[in-house]
Amino acid sequence: MIIFAVFNLKPGVSVEQYEAWARETDLPTANSLKSIDSFRVYRSTAVLGSDEKPPFGYIEVLDVNDMEQFAADAQSEIMQEVASTFQGMVDVTFVMTEELVA
Template sequence: MTTIVVLFNLKPGVNETDYQQWARETDLPTAGGLPSVDSFEILQSQGLLMSEDKPPYDYIEILKINDMDQFGKDVSSETMQKVAGEFQSFADNPLFIMTSKL
């Protein structure tokens, strides 16, 4: 199983409330409902452990993918292309990191 971790901040000028509403109403149910996705969650950074510094990223997405070939097909759909475009309008240079368990 592949886990995709997405690290990002919102673009300057993006309203955080607008992003969070879109994430709850559109991104989570749409991407989380793909056949290739076992689970999808979006986390908001709260701080750095034992530090007063600001975390480098405000949001972290974690997607558990059961089949990467199917995931490629799923994200190619018209619906997911629309969702991906909307995500890009909110997220400032997101990093998509593919991971696997040791």
């Protein structure tokens, strides 16, 4: 299952602060979980065909191989700390997906 986290930084959180934390803590921690095949973070840069600002500053893509294991991983002390820090820096919506097969 792919989960997308779309979010903006909260007021008072700088791009530098968030991105340093993402590189140093969030990415390596999430990518070390048994339940995650891949965890990537993207900075939004533009809306295709428009001069408008993207509605979200960042998008995380979590490729989860086992939702039960993911729930267990999320309860670990380190993931509770990561999640708490993340929630303190961003306003986020998590979108769960189901792939369409032709």
